[in-house]
Structure formats: C-alpha cells, structure tokens
Amino acid sequence: MPTAPQPSNDARQSRFRLDEPRPPFWKQAMLAAGCSALALAIRYAADPFLGSYHAFTSAFAAVAFAAWHGTWRAGLLCALLSFAWGDYFFVEPRHQVLVVSTAKAVESAFYWALVVVVLYISHRAIRSREAAKHLIERLETADARKSELLATLAHEMRSPLSAIRSALQAIALDKEPSELQRRAAAIIARQAEYMNRLTEDLMDAARIQQGKIELKLERAVVADLVAAALEAVDETLRARDQRCEVAVAGDVPELRVDPARMYQVLTNLLFNAARYSPAASVIRIEARRAPRGVCISVTDSGAGIPPSKLDWVFDTFSQVKEGGQGLGLGLSLVRRLVQLHGGTVNALSRGEGEGTRFEIILPIQD
Template sequence: MLLDITRQKQVEDALRRSEERYRTLIELMDQGFCVIEMLYDEQGRPVDFRYLEGNPAFVKQSGLDNAIGKTIRSFVPDHDQHWFDLYDQVVKTGEPVRYENEAVAMERWFEVFAARLGGPGSRLLTVLFSDISERKRSEQQLRQLADNLSEMDRRKTEFLATLAHELRNPLAPIRNGLQIMRLAADKPATVARVRDVMERQVNQMVHLVNDLLDVARITRGQIELKLERADLKTIIASAVETSMPLIEASHHQLQVTLDEQPLPLEADPTRLAQVLGNLLNNAAKYTPAGGHIALRAIRDGNEALIEVQDSGVGIPAESLATVFDMFTQVGQNMGRAQGGLGIGLSLVRRLAELHGGSATAASPGAGLGSTFTVRLPLLEAEAEAPAAPALPASAASGPQFRVLVVDDNVDAAETLAAVLDMMGHATHVAHDGAQALEMAPQFLPDVIFLDIGLPGMNGYEVARALRRIPAGASVVLVALTGWGAENDRSQSSAAGFDHHLTKPANLLAIGELLATLSTPKTPTDHD
C-alpha cells in the first residue's frame, strides 16, 4: 500500500521552520521572555509562580540567574502580591494584559505583556517584559527638576518684588530729605537731622547691594577670605556695635555672654562680623518689639560655639530644613519683619562653611522663638603680641595729591571729588575715557580714580592707554568697580591698575590708601 504524505511533510516542515523563526526571534530580542506556571495555596489564592522557559535576555531584564525550574518566591520572598493577582486574572479570563508597575522587593520597575498559554483551565502564561527602572528614575528626576524650577521661579518673582520694595523704602526719605534741605537751608538743626536720616537710608541700601554682590560671588565661587589670626570676642564686639541701632530701635534687650577663655580663630574678621551681624539683625527683625535676644560664645572642645537666641516668631518644624536656603524668608512673615531680602541666613551658612565651620537652626515652633548656632574651628592660644605703637598725627594726616576722578555717574564723580577737595587734595573730574586721556596731560594727576564700567572705552582700555603716555606712566591708578573678587582684581592689575576698590568705596579706605602713597610730585616735577 502506498500513501502520498508529501502534503503532511510540507506542513511539518513549514511548522518546524516557523518554530525556528519564532524561537530565533525570541532569543535575539532585547525584551525578556518567559513561560511561567501559576501556583496556588489550598484556598485557591495565587501565591507564587514557577519559571518554565526563558530567553537569553531574561537574566538581563529580570536580574534573576538560573531561574528556570524555580519559583519567584525562592529568589524574592517578599515579591509584591499585585503581580500574582495580575497573572491570576489573565489565567482565569484568558484576556491578555499590558501592565507597568514597580516590583518593590526587587527594586525595579517593569513593563509587562502577559497572555494565557493554552485554553481554559491552563495555568501557563507567556510573559514579555522589560526593565524600565532607568526610565522611571529619569522621569522622576525630570519631575523633580520641573518642581525645583517652578519653585525657583516663584522665589525669583517674589524676590524681585521684595527687592524693588526694599530699594524704594530708603529712596523716599532720601528724596524727601533733599527737598527739606533745600527748603530749610537756613536751619542747621533741621539739616543735620535730615542728613542723619539720609545717611541711615543710604547705609541700608549699601547693605542690601553688598549682600546681593556677596551672594553672587559665593555662588560663582569667587569670594576670597582674607584670613588672619583674630579674636572672636573682638569680632563679636564689632558685630554687636553694628547691630545695636536696629536692636535699640525695637526696644529689645540684648544679653551677651562670653567665655572667659581666649577664643582665637583663623578667620576673615570682616566676613565673620558679617555672619554675626546678620544673625543679630535677623533676631531683631523677627522678634516683636520689647523682645529678648541672647548672644553666647563659648569654647566647646576644639570649636567655638556661637548661639544667637531670640523670643521671636519662631520657625515651623517643616521650615527648619530650608531656613538657610536662598530667599526662603521672602513672602513669609512679611508683616512681622522689618524688611530684608531673605538672603542674610544663606550668607551666614555659606560664610561659616568657608571658614571650615557650620550653621544650624532650631526652634520649638511658630511663636516660640529660635536659636541659630554657628560652630568654628579654634586655634591654639598663644601669648599676646605687644600692641603696635600708634602713628604720629603728622603721619596720619598724609600728603596732598592731584587727583583725577573718572566716572560716567556724574553725581558719584562730583561727590567723590568734593570729599577729596575737603581732604585737601586738588581734583578734576572726567566722565568718559576720552575726556580722561585728554585731561591727564594738562592736569598731570598723581592719582586717578578710574571707573571700570565707562561708556565707549571701558576702564581697562583707558588704563592701558594711560600707561602708554608720559602723563600716565607713573600715575597711581585706582580701579573703582562693583566687582571685588580675586579674578576681578587680577584683571585690573593686568590692565595697569595699582589698587582696586569696590563700589561704593568707603571714604575711610580712600583716605587710608592716599595716606600710604609716597609724597606727590612737586610743581617743578609736574612742569
């Protein structure tokens, strides 16, 4: 008997080739593939599953090695129940499901496609899955970044509004004071009282601008400490003296307690006084009138511990972690504080860290006051050096110079020249680089105060041009600029400047600088 089985062989061959194609496809794909068998307890609840087959990508996507023939519970005893419930649903309904969720115990996220293998009653599933943990982490980071950007934008908007408010506050009494001085020129007592008001307001504006510049310098890593051996008690005395007007204006009681032992530091006295002054000012601003402020400085092992405690508005527990962040005070307690941009505490922490120390805050809660603590490393105590002899009065007065002031801000140039005139120096004023270069050969100055931000030729270009002409070859060039970081000073030095002053230049600093210069050229020398 002969049977023609050609068709049967063709079908078997086609089926074999189809199986090979699909097996090759499954083995080559990047997604994990496995066949699992669902396992149930005596009550018929899904509690585990066993791996029956898997492709090469299974290990990479699941993190499970040698899993075939073993259950998931043998690898991950605390595997999340929602995975068993999902697979049980597919087994019972026969409806495939696409699922994305976290396997907490495996510390991974998976995207899964599961389908029943076989008809009703089968407990076998085919599962195609991918590890999407990295994608989920990236999404979380992006969400966090978006939230941070939104918060930063909110703070920036509030900060700009507060900055405008804080700058307008002193402008009003300054403008009113000018009008009063004009109308009451023949009343010296009134003029003196108004002048004091204007001076306080100008100092407030200078303080605001200096804080802003300090934040910018620290953020860019351009602030440089002028470290020296210093006594913490002396620095505290300076900070207290600076803050007393604000403390007294609010009728606060200030108690200062200092350790009897020496508290020597390697520190920048100016910056450290700024830290303590900001803490005292912060306590004064956020404490209702007639409150109590306590400043304590003691030795704690190898560290100096400084505490500023107040009876003020306090800090809610949820805000303690962010109280030193930039602008956190903006928009908060606006009716209970006496102004401020919310950057003082950020400067406290950053300057303390630059000194190798730390700054922390504590509070029992809103309305219960707060305590700010600064820790700084101490130096070993040493015998005090004898005090330097005082300079004679004749040396302190200093010589008189011919001074050329170059600044495009007319008021700034004229007022600086007026002060120099009152100090006994002869002055001329120029308002741009070309005018300065034209005036120098005629006036033959000994010293030139030169603004960097000039229109047309900037101060660096003017300095280089001055050094190329006889009248400017040996003149003392002093840079005036709003930037005082080390690289700014290096740039001015490279342009030919001898000294670098940060705006607004302190008149005492200008006087001290001129007093240190050599004797000016005589009229014969000028001729």
C-alpha cells in the same frame, strides 16, 4: 476669529526631550540576549533546588533590566528569548517543544501577563526618569538666571546709592541746616544704609551661588569678632531701646576664619534679632567651647519660629511671616558662609512668641 494659543518653545522642547532616543536595534538585541543568557545561567544553577517550579523566575528580572537600560523593545525581545529557553529546559516535559498541555498553557499565560506588567512599569519608569531629568535641568537653568538677576539688580542699585550718599554729603556741608533738613538727612542716611545692606546681601548671594566667594583665612580672637559686630548694630539697638548682653568664655580659643565674613555672619544674626524683638528687650550673644569646636549663639526674646518652619528658615528668600521685612537673604547668607568655614548653624525655638536662638558651631583648626 481668535486662534488657539500655540505651545511655547519650552513646552515643545519638553515634549521632544521626553521622547527618549532609541538605541540602534543591534544594541537592543545584544542587551536582550545578554540579559536572557544571564537569567538562564542563574536559573540553571538553581535548578537542583527549584526543579520544575518557577521556570521563569529569573527571566522577569532580566526583562525589567533590559527594558530599563534599553527600551520596551529590548525588554520584549528578552522576554521572547527567556520564554524559549524556559520552555525548553525547565517546563515539563523538558527538552521538548510544541508540546501542548493545560499546565503548560496556564504557565505560559501567567508568564506573558507578568511580562506585560513588567514592560508597562518599566516604560512608565523610563518616562518618569526622563521627565525628572528635564525638570532638574530647567530648575538649574532657572537657578542660574536667578543668580544673574541678583547680581544685575545689586549692581544697578549701587549707582543710586552713590548719588544718595553724595547728596547727604552736600547737605552736611551746610553750616546751619534747618531742623527739617537734619531730620530729612537722618531719615535718608538710615534708609540708605538699609539699602546698602540689602545690596551687599544680594551681591553676596549671587557670588555664593556662582561659587565666586573666596575666604581669606587668618587667626582671629572671638571676642574681637563679637565686639566688631556689636559696634555695627549699636545704633539700631539704641533706636529700639534694646541692649545686648555679651558672654565670651575665657577658654574659647582663636579661630582660623575670614574676619570680614564672620563679621557679616554675626551682624546679620544681630540685626535679625533686633528686627524681630520688641522694643526695650534684651539680646544675648554668647561664645563658649563646645565638643565639636566653638559655639557662638545669638538669643532673642522676639517673635519666635514655629517648629514646622525651623528646617527651611535658612532657605533663600524664606520668611517666617509673609510680608516680613527684608528679602529673606540674611539667614541664607549666614548658613552658606558658615558652611564655607566648615561649620554648622541651627535655629532653635519653642514656637511663636517664645524667642529664637541661633547657634553657630565653628571647627577649631590648629
């Protein structure tokens, strides 16, 4: 006979960790007494203005505070103490106990009804707080495991890539390769280069999440950074019959950046623009001085981005279209690398089919 599935270790740990450890009774008692005494002092100071009205107003805040920072038991003890001094000092007739009247019974019933509500809400809030803490811990653990997986995957992909490159070199040694060999070698070379970019993106994503990226800052000319990036994507643009227009303003100053990382940022943006733009289209890259630094923008006339997706297009593994090309790491790396330089990056688009403009703002450092 099949047995019912047993809860996993994570599920058992979740239920266990949601049971908040109870502070010792003496700590709860001290907390309750302190909150009650403070509430009494506040109510006593306000007595000239309140008179016999609102005898327990400050007590409700004290009960909520004691329950939140202790347990519902501390809140209940605070409620008992507060009821005692409220009844003695502020409920008519004052300074008398065990006096029964209709007004007193109504006020007492109203007080305890509100105390029950406050304790219930505090108890549920504490449970929600502990559940949120546990969820955050699990998300942090999952994020750390994801980073380890990315690093491992990227490392394992390097070995087959090295073998593919070695095979390409062996094919190139053939002095008279056939047409089929040349075509096959070209296909393998393109795919190997694509896989290499994916591998590098995976490794950089893992390094950034683990805080292992260190910038090597030096003075760099913006026009040189743009030219190096264009050289990297030139073959891709030619294959798609695309061209890139460049406009670098003459007053753009030098930047203190890591040239290798800025090369990665610009090439990712240009590859992204080429991938999502139609054949024979024009891509434009501009650099100009802006109020907050230097603005470098890449504009395409491609698929565009819906306004609802502009906020999360830079998230890791996000893609505007389901089943799109790539892993959704390129723009995430762009944002993280730009932020490491103290800059910002934004995506602008009027919607689908209207093209996209990515703007990078980098600070000017003397």
